[in-house]
Amino acid sequence: MSLLSVKHLSVTFDTPDGDVNAVESISFDVLPGECLGIVGESGSGKSQTFMAAMGLLTGNGHASGSVQLNGREILNLPAKQLNLIRGDDIGMIFQDPLTALTPHLKIGQQMAEVLNVHRHMTGAQAQALCLNWLERVRIPDAKSRLTQYPHELSGGMRQRVMIAMAMLCEPKLLIADEPTTALDVTVQADVLDLIAALQQEQNMAVVLITHDMGVVARMCDRVQVMRNGAFVESGLVEDIFANPGHDYTKRLLDAMPRIDTDSSRVLDANANVILDAIDVKVHFPINISGGLFGRKIPLRAVDGVSFKLHEGETLGIVGESGCGKSTLARSVLRLIEPTDGVVSWLGTDLTALDKRTMIQARKDLQIVFQDPFASLDPRMTIADSIAEPLRTFRSDMSNRERRDAVKDMMQHVGLEPTMINRYPHELSGGQNQRVGIARAMINRPKLIICDEAVSALDVSIQAQIIALLKELQAEFGTALLFISHDLSVVREISDRIMVVYLGRVVELAEAGELCTSPKHPYTQALISAVPIPDPIVERSRKRIKLTGDLASPLDPTAALRFLPSKLAAGELDYNPKLLETTPGHFVAEHD
């Protein structure tokens, strides 16, 4: 008998533009103890399905149909009766652990109120059980966490707290809505392992709502593929990955970049070096409270990074959040002034240029940002945005020539020239990112920096944008600095990859070599944590784990994270060197 049985569930929202059908008459079952994956891109209705089942729709949402928990109808029950189920029989965890916890209540208080409501437990008894669960989700130093506030914990720890809180009443069903999307890949791997272990231990059913096929391959027994509010395909995870029946599933699987596929190309070995960064440092002074006036200590966001970029080459820069990869990119363009170091562009030192000559140099140095919508001026038509670099650098062009150039560029990036008078809010995320790329490309720059340029996009759109970047690169011979937290995407597009950890390069090598034979322990851990969208491969892989939490970039000894021998020897200001182990493969010193 199924644990949760959903029949003909529909969800509609009243909006000023009329009714929107988010979910249309879907039916499925969740069996006891299984892990069911619900996969779909943004707007497919995958989250709203479960929000409706749990009575958590926003005020303008309506659900109809039937949702039965152990044979009992729970859809549209009054809040009083639903409250007996929510948090007790069914636990939920959400995507963003930063905003999903109440900011002004201590962890212990937030957890204990669940026990208070469902088990009438209070005081020391409740605290003891909370502590027990915090330990079971493997939070280091669990006891002191009870009296901490959410903002005092890291993202991974906050998600563990969410899980512990959902587990307090040992639910029969855990609904996990994109539980790892906001987390770094190594943290994601830990959290997924934890959920899988708890599922086994408690014989609990898990519904995993995600857009990431790799996560599904790692975790799920069965999968339902959802699109536009309806299921297009469902079945056992092995079958779906091996023989996807529906076109959409096929496209989704094809669009997923894989870290174990080779997509390398042959580069001209004699290409000139166009960008040469030597020992670039960016330090931010951080206020530390204490004493009457506080004091400042430097945060070493980028701490001595050197690399070369050749004509027409793509260098991928990978690292987890807070490692300084975006700061590095911006300091190369002097959008953030580097504290120290030389950025040599075609032989001239950019850091020595005055404002006027720097602006001239920017003609060949362009950047595409992460959030396509926020990085375009909402009050300018897309054609105006694309034309702006021409206005700045090509004042010799007439209006007609400029308009023709814009239309031509729009066609290159796959935008209809008829969209010339549209505004960013009228376009989708993928289309806006094409506008961002067209704007960066219009002067045929020699270098484009892509700062997480595809991270905010759905997988299928992401694949299109990557293909576009590759095409444009082949056509115009542009060099790319491609920055991303996602190693699979970086491998797909890069010729060489540089791995950054706390503002320092730990490994730099040709893309295929770095992914197949990583030498630095951090790179090894990173690569082993990236899920591969193939259940058979994924489940046979060995995880390499790093012990301990991410060090703080404020810690002056952070550079010695992988050199404990120097730390033990008391050489606290030792700088790990980047050694060339085989030609073109650089690895930072480690123990």
Place this chain on the structure above:
Amino acid sequence: MFAYTIKRLLIAVPTILMLVVACFFLMHAAPGGPFTSERPLPPAVLANIEARYGLDQPLWKQLWDYLTNIVLYFDFGPSFKFKDRDVNDVIAQGFPISLTYGFLSFLVATIVGLSLGIAAAIRHNTWIDYLAVGLGIAAQALPNFVMGPILILVFTLWLGWLPGGGWNGGQWPYLIMPVIALSTSYMGSIARLTRSSMLEVLNSNFIRTARAKGLSDRSIIWRHALKPTLMPVVTYLGPVFVYVLTGSVFVDIYFSTGGLGQAYVGSALSRDYAILLGVTILYGALTVAVSLIIDLAYAWLDPKIRY
């Protein structure tokens, strides 16, 4: 937090000093003086009077004497207009009155405003919401110099329930109308601000988490939603607190309460430098103190803020 408070109090000293100096020179830059009148005094008499009050001295000397008297003797000087009364007397008489009805108005505006706003947000898009929003807008639109005469017309002249003015030691029948007149428009603003703030909070992710935990509506609102709701409201309450004390000149005039507002405006018109500066310093110090309290309140509402 202690170090922060000390630091803020230390910064307050130069702040208030700058306020005094700026006011001093602005006041003296305005044409006329305390003893100019329609019928000019004989020059010899004027010179005598000015010498008695030290107005014949150079400006910097006057300012220096004024400041040293405050620091050494806490003496804000004699009034130029009221003979035998100095500034300390004027403030001692008027300030308790302003403080009484001002503080009561502040309490009424805050309590009623918050209640209306919260009720409207909880019952979003129901008749309670519409009623609260309607009341809020109406209250906000009515300035206190319109409220005053209307209240007197209705409750004194037509119904005869309440005395039309006077203070009488602050007995409650004399307090009701001043407090209502002063608090209404602030109450309206607070209600609307609270409503929109709470609606935003109720749509946030942590409220969804709280609902998913099976908590009752009551616990969600009071334990989880209230503190974040108060953040923007508290920002607004600080200036309101100072306004209800300074903006009470209308109340003083309509209800003859004899508070400091009337004395303050009067002193500006008659160039009574001493009273004007004295009351300015008082309000300045009050503003500094209230903004410190507001900043400390932030730390209580949001644990992310640490001083």
